Amino acid sequence: xxxxxxxxxxxxxxxxxxxxxxxxxxxxxxxxxxxxxxxxxxxxxxxxxxxxxxxxxxxxxxxxxxxxxxxxxxxxxxxxxxxxxxxxxxxxxxxxxxxxxxxxxxxxxxxxxxxxxxxxxxxxxxxxxxxxxxxxxxxxxxxxxxxxxxxxxxxxxxxxxxxxxxxxxxxxxxxxxxxxxxxxxxxxxxxxxxxxxxxxxxxxxxxxxxxxxxxxxxxxxxxxxxxxxxxxxxxxxxxxxxxxxxxxxxxxxxxxxxxxxxxxxxxxxxxxxxxxxxxxxxxxxxxxxxxxxxxxxxxxxxxxxxxxxxxxxxxxxxxxxxxxxxxxxxxxxxxxxxxxxxxxxxxxxxxxxxxxxxxxxxxxxxxxxxxxxxxxxxxxxxxxxxxxxxxxxxxxxxxxxxxxxxxxxxxxxxxxxxxxxxxxxxxxxxxxxxxxxxxxxxxxxxxxxxxxxxxxxxxxxxxxxxxxxxxxxxxxxxxxxxxxxxxxxxxxxxxxxxxxxxxxxxxxxxxxxxxxxxxxxxxxxxxxxxxxxxxxxxxxxxxxxxxxxxxxxxxxxxxxxxxxxxxxxxxxxxxxxxxxxxxxxxxxxxxxxxxxxxxxxxxxxxxxxxxxxxxxxxx
Numbered sequence: 202x203x204x205x206x207x208x209x210x211x212x213x214x215x216x217x218x219x220x221x222x223x224x225x226x227x228x229x230x231x232x233x234x235x236x237x238x239x240x241x242x243x244x245x246x247x248x249x250x251x252x253x254x255x256x257x258x259x260x261x262x263x264x265x266x267x268x269x270x271x272x273x274x275x276x277x278x279x280x281x282x283x284x285x286x287x288x289x290x291x292x293x294x295x296x297x298x299x300x301x302x303x304x305x306x307x308x309x310x311x312x313x314x315x316x317x318x319x320x321x322x323x324x325x326x327x328x329x330x331x332x333x334x335x336x337x338x339x340x341x342x343x344x345x346x347x348x349x350x351x352x353x354x355x356x357x358x359x360x361x362x363x364x365x366x367x368x369x370x371x372x373x374x375x376x377x378x379x380x381x382x383x384x385x386x387x388x389x390x391x392x393x394x395x396x397x398x399x400x401x402x403x404x405x406x407x408x409x410x411x412x413x414x415x416x417x418x419x420x421x422x423x424x425x426x427x428x429x430x431x432x433x434x435x436x437x438x439x440x441x442x443x444x445x446x447x448x449x450x451x452x453x454x455x456x457x458x459x460x461x462x463x464x465x466x467x468x469x470x471x472x473x474x475x476x477x478x479x480x481x482x483x484x485x486x487x488x489x490x491x492x493x494x495x496x497x498x499x500x501x502x503x504x505x506x507x508x509x510x511x512x513x514x515x516x517x518x519x520x521x522x523x524x525x526x527x528x529x530x531x532x533x534x535x536x537x538x539x540x541x542x543x544x545x546x547x548x549x550x551x552x553x554x555x556x557x558x559x560x561x562x563x564x565x566x567x568x569x570x571x572x573x574x575x576x577x578x579x580x581x582x583x584x585x586x587x588x589x590x591x592x593x594x595x596x597x598x599x600x601x602x603x604x605x606x607x608x609x610x611x612x613x614x615x616x617x618x619x620x621x622x623x624x625x626x627x628x629x630x631x632x633x634x635x636x637x638x639x640x641x642x643x644x645x646x647x648x649x650x651x652x653x654x655x656x657x658x659x660x661x662x663x664x665x666x667x668x669x670x671x672x673x674x675x676x677x678x679x680x681x682x683x684x685x686x687x688x689x690x691x692x693x694x695x696x697x698x699x700x701x702x703x704x705x706x707x708x709x710x711x712x713x714x715x716x717x718x719x720x721x722x723x724x725x726x727x728x729x730x731x732x733x734x735x736x737x738x739x740x741x742x743x744x745x746x747x748x749x750x751x752x753x754x755x756x757x758x759x760x761x762x763x764x765x766x767x768x769x770x771x772x773x774x775x776x777x778x779x780x781x782x783x784x785x786x787x788x789x790x791x792x793x794x795x796x797x798x799x800x801x802x803x804x805x806x807x808x809x810x811x812x813x814x815x816x817x818x819x820x
Contacts, residue, residue, distance in 0.1 A: 219257065226250050252309065256293050349411045350376045540553055550592065582788075610647040621798075704766070
């Protein structure tokens with residue numbers, strides 16, 4: 202009944218409640234008269250029993266005390282039962298008083314009424330708790346041996362523990378971990394607080410299934426250390442979300458989420474010059490090209506906090522723009538214009554410049570997929586080079602204050618068409634800066650976690666499908682940033698830039714993709730080669746094992762932000778580079794890939810193809 206049925210029938214619950222009341226009445230008489238009921242009271246007992254049962258039945262039916270799902274009984278349900286019984290007891294006492302007034306006979310002794318109330322309350326509550334306990338014991342018998350621990354021993358930890366108990370979680374919290382030596386050795390609800398150094402020892406003896414990070418102010422580096430240790434031991438890692446995300450200020454066990462790879466690779470929050478950035482952006486009209494993409498849309502979200510007069514989102518992707526519009530409306534952000542337009546279409550862009558004259562442009566529109574651009578060089582130069590040139594030329598013509606171009610680390614010593622096309626775009630905007638009132642600024646960074654071209658969505662999909670995970674090479678490494686971190690640095694660089702700079706971001710340490718894949722497998726609770734396999738497919742066209750942020754002949758200068766540097770790069774003559782780029786763009790109509798790539802190599806001599814059909818051009 203408890204395990205196989207979704208809910209116990211209401212009629213059965215009502216019948217059981219009345220049976221409990223029946224025996225409570227009998228027990229009350231036995232207790233009142235020391236198990237020796239006098240004859241006159243024994244004669245009146247059936248009449249008193251009928252009165253009590255009738256009143257209890259009416260009250261149960263009116264209040265529907267039997268309609269709740271018993272296995273979810275909580276403290277408020279116990280209080281409700283107590284209140285319902287109290288109402289019935291008052292009615293029973295009133296009836297007994299009226300009966301005595303008219304018949305001069307006490308039908309139900311007052312002591313019986315009090316004892317029956319207490320007995321019925323205990324019986325009904327115990328019945329519900331027994332059903333609840335039995336249900337949860339039978340529902341997940343395989344989890345009895347699984348233990349949980351909580352990192353953090355503050356108020357959030359206590360709330361987490363209570364949320365787990367209220368959710369009838371069959372796993373048992375066996376310890377609290379905390380780095381504070383003042384807390385270690387103490388107890389919370391009779392559960393000891395110990396040092397995290399003892400994790401491995403406790404796991405070996407009691408088999409910890411899950412660790413929940415409850416601390417709200419834990420540093421990302423420390424959180425990642427804890428998660429790494431747990432993953433090594435095969436312990437699942439979850440975390441308690443920020444208090445602002447709790448429902449009505451209360452934490453639900455369902456809100457405790459599993460930690461994911463993005464959070465593990467996330468670094469400490471960047472300290473932005475917010476007041477200075479706000480001064481640049483407040484009450485201005487700001488454009489974001491490629492504004493519906495993963496990078497562009499995040500730039501839009503972050504721009505909104507600086508109170509610009511208007512944000513203009515430009516993209517060719519209709520559906521992503523629609524979704525972004527819905528999202529921003531739900532957030533109460535209304536000062537946004539959405540333009541379906543192509544940066545390669547000069548007439549369309551000129552119309553937009555006249556309609557919504559920008560004071561600052563963030564140019565994120567580009568093709569970024571290396572293997573696809575290797576097969577489609579004409580599209581790479583038409584979008585990444587020609588599209589950037591059109592936008593830069595219009596920015597110069599309309600005297601836009603700042604033009605911030607989003608570039609890539611693949612533009613450094615490029616080995617593929619995509620990287621070379623972005624390097625050519627860099628060269629053009631830098632050169633144009635020499636003759637323009639517009640400050641042309643370039644920001645260069647590596648792979649962005651969670652972006653449309655990132656390996657994270659691919660690996661996630663492959664894991665969900667049961668594998669295999671595909672890697673191009675066991676030694677391949679990449680620099681990674683999260684989308685918010687990259688976009689914050691773009692805003693900071695846009696503020697610092699005076700024109701002509703290429704800002705290079707501190708990407709941290711390069712990450713081996715094989716390590717990333719293995720970590721994602723463990724985070725999913727799976728085992729490599731047992732649950733899921735990793736296979737190698739070989740380097741793709743234009744792909745290199747290791748990526749760089751600076752070319753060989755370049756060096757950097759520091760800025761006021763330790764995460765941002767300025768690259769010292771070769772300066773080009775604007776008229777000369779303009780002619781070369783115009784010649785390159787005209788090759789689009791001929792659609793001859795060899796001529797296009799050959800021309801790109803003339804503009805960027807350090808462009809040497811790898812794993813590509815264009816390697817012969819380098820000979």
